[in-house]
Amino acid sequence: MTAKVLSRAALDEADNPSTASTSTDNAVTLDTAVPTAPPAPMLASTSDSGTSGDGITNDAMPTFTGTAEDGTVVRLYDGTEEIGSAVATDGTYTITVTGLSEGTHQIKARATDAAGNRSPASPPTTVTIDRTGPLVSITSFTASGRRLDLQGTGGHQPGDDTTVTIVICAGTGPSGQTPPTFPCANPADTFQRGVPADGTWAASRQLAANTYYFARAEQTDTAGNVVASHIAGPVHTAG
Ligand SMILES: [Ca+2]
Ligand SMILES: [Ca+2]
């Protein structure tokens, strides 16, 4: 609704007792309409690392987008804590939030109009911050004749890939005992091993004779964390 009001001076005689005005310049709109609750904020696809669309990300400062009444100030909350704000322009907003701790968060939006009316909270969006990569390692790397035997560990936490990828490369340098840069251009072998519940894996490979080899294992998770083990080796196959 619209109402004509007296100037602030007329309303506050202690400050300005003699300058009351009834000018129509002081017409203001009294906005008592509370904004409707915005829809749930959406995690921006660019902030949803690893598998897209699952709300699991290793980005601790993700960006959210959404819609709200034009011109309102949209605030995002993690529980009761405000984590970012922006003005809705053309009815949309983009907010990059302050750091979120690892774990699951329920993010809600509220919109506040120029008159200070605050909307109810939006439905929540669930986002999981996962910055912990799988625990992958090579624990044993030996040669017997031309056979290489490997043992290692892999992560078995929720979201960890169920396989590790093992890459074996020949050594470099005159003696062949210098470790290559991984991943090497022409791996001697690349293969995968499943990670059972006990978190260990083992493999045997038959490769070329009289060669120094190095190995590295790698594992990812749904958040897109990629962990590479140390480079194991050299081991030398028999001539
Ligand atoms: Ca309003
Ligand atoms: Ca994701």
Ligand SMILES: [Ca+2]
């Ligand atoms: Ca993880």
